[in-house]
Amino acid sequence: MKDSIKYALEGIGEGWRNHPNFRRQIGILMMVLAVGWWYEISGLEWVMVVLASGLVLSAEMANTAIESVVDLTTKERRPEAKIAKDAGAGMVLLAAVVAVIVGVIIFGQKLYKLTN
DSSP: OOHHEEEHHHHHHHHHHOOHHHHHHHHHHHHHHHHHHHTOOHHHHHHHHHHHHHHHHHHHOOOOOHHHHHHOOOOSSSSSHHHHHHHHHHHHHHHHHHHHHHHHHHHHHHHHHOOO
């Protein structure tokens, strides 16, 4: 179990050190957490934010793994490699869209009340 956690943390560290999109997503998460704290969102809203954020970060890590395995397998431009990498990128995009929708649902009403 201890080794599993160690390897998992090494994977997260790899994402942080070598993948700018992962760092951007962490930055966005920090802003969302700050805004959630500022607006005192409910417990259920926190659950939605955490799940949506976890989905995005997990998708990014899975995409990193897919890209690494494809790069390990072939350096050639092959249609199969493109499909795998595009599908991984699509996974991240879908997760991000879901997270944005969750954010609009939670924060949209609060921002609307603030401006009107």
